[in-house]
Amino acid sequence: MMEHFVNRKTFDDVMVPNYMPQSIIPVKGKGAHVWDQQGREYIDFSGGIAVNALGHCHPQLLRVLQYQSKRLWHLSNVYTNEPALSLAKKLIECTFADKVFFCNSGTEANEAAFKLARKYAYDNTGPEKHEIIGFTSAFHGRSLFTVSVGGQKKYREGFAPTPKGITHVPFNDISALEAAISDKTCAVVMEPIQGEGGIFPADDDFLKAVRKLCDQYNALLVFDEIQTGMGRTGHLFAYMDTEVVPDIMTSAKALGAGFPIAAMLATDKVARSLGLGTHGSTYGGNPLACSVALETLNIINREDLLANVTRKHTLFRKKLERINEKYSLFKEIRGKGLLIGAELNPPWHGRAKEFLSAGIRHGVMLLIAGPNIIRMTPPLIIPDKDIKTGMKYLEQAVAEIYDENK
Ligand code: PLP
Numbered sequence: 001m002m003e004h005f006v007n008r009k010t011f012d013d014v015m016v017p018n019y020m021p022q023s024i025i026p027v028k029g030k031g032a033h034v035w036d037q038q039g040r041e042y043i044d045f046s047g048g049i050a051v052n053a054l055g056h057c058h059p060q061l062l063r064v065l066q067y068q069s070k071r072l073w074h075l076s077n078v079y080t081n082e083p084a085l086s087l088a089k090k091l092i093e094c095t096f097a098d099k100v101f102f103c104n105s106g107t108e109a110n111e112a113a114f115k116l117a118r119k120y121a122y123d124n125t126g127p128e129k130h131e132i133i134g135f136t137s138a139f140h141g142r143s144l145f146t147v148s149v150g151g152q153k154k155y156r157e158g159f160a161p162t163p164k165g166i167t168h169v170p171f172n173d174i175s176a177l178e179a180a181i182s183d184k185t186c187a188v189v190m191e192p193i194q195g196e197g198g199i200f201p202a203d204d205d206f207l208k209a210v211r212k213l214c215d216q217y218n219a220l221l222v223f224d225e226i227q228t229g230m231g232r233t234g235h236l237f238a239y240m241d242t243e244v245v246p247d248i249m250t251s252a253k254a255l256g257a258g259f260p261i262a263a264m265l266a267t268d269k270v271a272r273s274l275g276l277g278t279h280g281s282t283y284g285g286n287p288l289a290c291s292v293a294l295e296t297l298n299i300i301n302r303e304d305l306l307a308n309v310t311r312k313h314t315l316f317r318k319k320l321e322r323i324n325e326k327y328s329l330f331k332e333i334r335g336k337g338l339l340i341g342a343e344l345n346p347p348w349h350g351r352a353k354e355f356l357s358a359g360i361r362h363g364v365m366l367l368i369a370g371p372n373i374i375r376m377t378p379p380l381i382i383p384d385k386d387i388k389t390g391m392k393y394l395e396q397a398v399a400e401i402y403d404e405n406k
Helices: 008-014 059-069 082-094 106-124 144-149 174-180 204-216 287-300 303-327 352-362 384-404
Strands: 026-030 033-036 041-044 099-103 131-135 166-169 185-190 220-224 248-251 262-266 330-336 339-344 373-376
Touching: 041 384, 059 287, 082 099, 082 262, 082 287, 099 106, 106 131, 106 144, 106 185, 106 220, 106 248, 106 262, 166 174, 174 204, 185 204, 204 220, 287 303, 303 330, 303 339, 303 384, 352 373, 352 384
Parallel strands: 131 166, 131 185, 185 220, 220 248
Antiparallel strands: 026 033, 033 041, 099 262, 248 262, 330 339, 339 373
16 A cells, blocks of 8 residues: 655655654554564553553454444534534533533644633623633643643744733742732633643642632633543543542543544533634544544543553552662652653753663653653553563663663
């Protein structure tokens, strides 16, 4: 089926240079295993950055995708479709939300959420209530609006002028939020656990205080659960393990388990502000994507699967701690469920990428979250034996780098 022979060098020849992928090219995956062009096998601790929640080519998802591919691929939103309606019903049944908007990526779901927050304030208070508060180190996507609400300056550099009316305060710092919030604030936007920013969980007290301040100033609380949602933390959505419920929530990544789809969920009162013609997406609610997502949700939203995510966290942590006892590599091991970050000790700062490459040499696919943190977001269903094998490979990778630096 392939017209040309391609390898990693082809990437540098034909692709815009905004990425620098690893040296190998994976061509096949099954469960938590991946094979490259040369037939070399890897254990996948990366899970497509918290996307492949059910591993690669899950048989139930394959069945649904094949079934739907023979019925209906695409319609546009001029017509509605059964998979989209069924998925929306199911999402509403499982969460705080009353209404759903479908799109295709996390960025788009957040774009819709931020637009809705402004529109709701505009409709109910007036145009002066338009300010959005985000947090330092937060990540919400790569469109101009989402890099602006995101708290990492480097993603905005060179793209000015960016949208106005957005401020950032330090995460988990309630006094800073108290000082920044006002009657002009239309929304506070946060990840329950900052993912790209370094796997930093929000404190329970902080979350409660944020909710209280939002209520006091009539601002909406928006949770970006794009990385934390769909079972990643051992709960269907991370907010479900807190005493706080948002007004708007976004989901993507694992929602389609590898098939692109995203959703913005909201209460009925808030959703009403995205009235007829105010927002849209050609592909949003695509029947193929929605049928895969519905099956994904049905598989993930089960007590036994979610309890296993928490149990597997302990196994990951134990293995990482054992590596640390030998090599004193990590300052802290953080995270919840299968969203795990191991922060490198200061002498290793800036070198997380080297561990990712060494991981590939030893047969394990890893991620990083910034220059100092090794991140893992494996399939939620990764078998214990694959965790043990992957950890053995990780230890070999660590040993290689450690020995080179002795
Ligand atoms: N929000 C969070 C918390 C994310 O982790 C990401 C992606 O890493 C996004 C938004 C952006 O999602 P996408 O890359 O699908 O646009």
